[in-house]
Amino acid sequence: MCDAGGLSELGQDDDRRDVHRRGVVRADTAGAILKIKFQEYSGTTLVGSVSSQITLSTSWQQVSVPYTIKSPGSTLDLRLYVANPAPGTAFHADDISLFVS
Numbered sequence: 001m002c003d004a005g006g007l008s009e010l011g012q013d014d015d016r017r018d019v020h021r022r023g024v025v026r027a028d029t030a031g032a033i034l035k036i037k038f039q040e041y042s043g044t045t046l047v048g049s050v051s052s053q054i055t056l057s058t059s060w061q062q063v064s065v066p067y068t069i070k071s072p073g074s075t076l077d078l079r080l081y082v083a084n085p086a087p088g089t090a091f092h093a094d095d096i097s098l099f100v101s
Helices: none
Strands: 002-009 018-027 033-042 045-055 061-068 075-081 091-100
Touching: 018 033, 018 075, 033 061, 045 061, 075 091
Parallel strands: none
Antiparallel strands: 002 075, 018 061, 018 091, 033 045, 033 075
């Protein structure tokens, strides 16, 4: 599992704002399903999440996960993973960014 970007702490002024995590992904071999999970925590309590998936290719593909913050002062976690990968399955992620609007 790849923790892309780790946890980002949000201040009190970020209440109910939209956030986007963006980046590019690719694989050495096409065909695996990359799952993208974006979660929001208040302390240790999960207060919201969104997930998406993309079929990996050998070319760089842009991914974006939009989300509306539910709790002020929360933390955000982005996870990229291939569930039950075949031996030797690998993917690459680059330029992962967080935007708050």
